Amino acid sequence: MIVFPNAKINIGLNVIAKRADGYHNLETIFYPVKIYDALEAITAPVMHFASSGINIPGGDEKNLCIKAYELVSRDHPLPRVNIHLHKHIPIGAGLGGGSADAAFFLKQLNTLSDLNLSDDDLENYARQLGADCAFFIRNKPVYATQKGDVFKEAELDLTKYYLVVAMPDVHVSTADAYSGVVAQDGTADLRDSIKLPVAEWKHEIKNDFERSVFKKFPVIEDLKNELYKAGALYASMSGSGAAVFGIFEVQPNLSHLEKSCRIFYKV
Ligand SMILES: C[C@@](CO)(OP(=O)(O)O)[C@H](O)COP(=O)(O)OP(=O)(O)OC[C@H]1O[C@@H](n2ccc(N)nc2=O)[C@H](O)[C@@H]1O
Ligand SMILES: Nc1ncnc2c1ncn2[C@@H]1O[C@H](COP(=O)(O)OP(=O)(O)O)[C@@H](O)[C@H]1O
Incomplete structure (x- = not known):
């Protein structure tokens, strides 16, 4: 069985407060985008994990797919599986690639092993693997709060726009x-802000990570500015970076950026 875990972008990200458990409460809109890994799992006599494509730091046993398997196996007898992950979603990008793999693997296990887990059950497993992992279970645009794992509906459809993700070499x-x-409360509700025309979002919607991440990696801010220069209605870093995305009315010419970063068109 092969599935194709996709990436996400964050439309706005307000870090509201530091929590007693060390995590932060936040407010963001998660929006799925068309950049994919490929994840194959088949039942096999021995457990095996292999990956190809982008090198994943941390070793196989630390892979979130293996962690997902171990987590579910505490509650349910599972068959041994042979897993192959082809990694295409950039890592350390703010695109949630590792979380997507884990969530899609949970869904695969559910099917392969006839576990009959509901989406709520799967989300409960997912949130134990990573704060933004639960989003990928239903994988629809949502307004997320708390650790980024509590969801409310968000009506957002960007299909009439041309979305680009650019990943610099950091x-x-x-x-x-x-x-x-620096956490701060009291910003406008993102569910209201996204109702504005996209061209006005730059005055209303921010990503709180940009200030400190841009300071450390000015190349990311430069890239965001390049997307505006190329005609983006809205551009932002995604999540904690380093990827930036741009929302355009038509396909932009970004060929001058292709030497210094990886560009994903029409995502
Ligand atoms: C920033 C966001 C925005 O969508 O995504 P990315 O940019 O990583 O994709 C998420 O909050 C990332 O979620 P995720 O990558 O799953 O985080 P985890 O693995 O659970 O946590 C990694 C570390 O980030 C910090 N962390 C994460 C989530 C959160 N709400 N508060 C935190 O303080 C903690 O220090 C934690 O040890
Ligand atoms: N399947 C996986 N894909 C990517 N990273 C993984 C995976 N499993 C574990 N990781 C670990 O998660 C870290 C980054 O995860 P990722 O979700 O790609 O981050 P981000 O969302 O910030 O881009 C990597 O450094 C790696 O050690």
């Missing part, structure tokens, strides 16, 4: 990005 650690951010 990687940002999520934990480092959170340690550099």
